[in-house]
Amino acid sequence: MTAATSSLQPINTQQVTLTDRTLKAVREGIRTGTLIPGELYSVYRLAEDLGVSRSPVRDALLRLAETGIVNFERNKGFRVVLPGPKELAEMISVRISLEVPAAQRAALNIGNDIENSLQAVYLSMERAALNNDEPLFMNEDQLLHGVILKLADNSYAERVIETLRDAMRLVGASTIKGSRDLGAVLVEHKPIVDAICAGNALEAGRAMSAHLRTTGRVLLADAVKRNNSNLDPDELWERLIN
Template sequence: MTAPVLAHPPTLADRVVGALRDEIRARRLVPGELYSVQQVAELLGVSRSPAREGLLKLAEAGLVRFTRNRGFRIVLPEPRDVAEIFAVRLALEPAAAARAASRGAVLTLEQLDDATHLGDEASFWEADRALHDAILRAGGNRRAAEIVAGLRATTALLTPPTSAGDRSLAAIRDEHAPVVAAVAAGDAAGAERAMREHLEHTGRLLVARVADRPVEDPAVERIWSEAVN
């Protein structure tokens, strides 16, 4: 089983989501204040329809809360939200990697390698998602793959990827290499361990980012441990 990259160009609503995240991070949209969909449409230079669609995606991730017939408010994500997402992923993905190894799954880093070489972040994250999905499905659990896909979509709305300042694409690619190698070798324990290490590293980085603290800060470790351990 390979991990194909399916390149999907971002929709206008996707671009609205990205722009809104930027506005929230820059505090041009202030948490707690009441805004209208029309204000967002005018701010971003789009019509009401994609503005509302983008806001609904952010609402699903918990970044926006609508008030009936009044508008919406920005709700900043909590570090605990990210830690809980990774707690679920840690319950599913290491075990799936072990099963994939036991079943002789065939995976590849080719798409990650190509995107890393080109410095193409969009293609890299498509390849990353496809590889994780392939591992979950090779482990024999389609529903787990669907759950993780939803969790990853939520994480992407809550915070930028760890390639945005925390790690290079090459470093992230290298964290996947031991997983793929262990699966290829039929080493179930090694695949499980490598996947766990990758997810724990990524999860802690994202918790630290949302908390706006260094990853080695004791507060980050406390949040992580309370959700995951």
């Protein structure tokens, strides 16, 4: 028996790219916990709940399946996949390889409008941290990284990173519960924003690398512990990331 997807919001079918809109809706379902890892979902039911045909739903799910966040079961449906420690390490490695040069390019492309946008998102993160509003903080965190990737002018990297962040959220991508507080995560973003706004590409890359590596190590250690795995997180880190 497949799980319900009726809590997802119907899609505006007037949009030109229904596959992209469907992909966004599925990602939102994963982020909010509407689509639960391990549950079996029906492609037909999902299409009905979103108010679209099965074709854009299948296309969107195939794109997610390419990144390992979704698995199809023949003649049954699909499941959202919970990444293991090794998969998580691989995701962190890809994020470092894409987001560090993106931060460097962003610093070279910075302009007044983008600088204001970047600073505004950071200030929103700061307010969320002061109010201990984790959902808002995480949304603004994702938006900040999105602004940087957009400034780097690489739409493919944007799509890949967005999907990887969604997958990492499934394993507790927020290190906030227990490992770090919002303030500690906020502090890691300030040198990134400052370097990009100053047009300092070298420092922007260094700051982004430091942030992703700090977050990655905490996430990997937590994932190994949560999975009761006999893997050594340090060995895994050295083998797949360093």
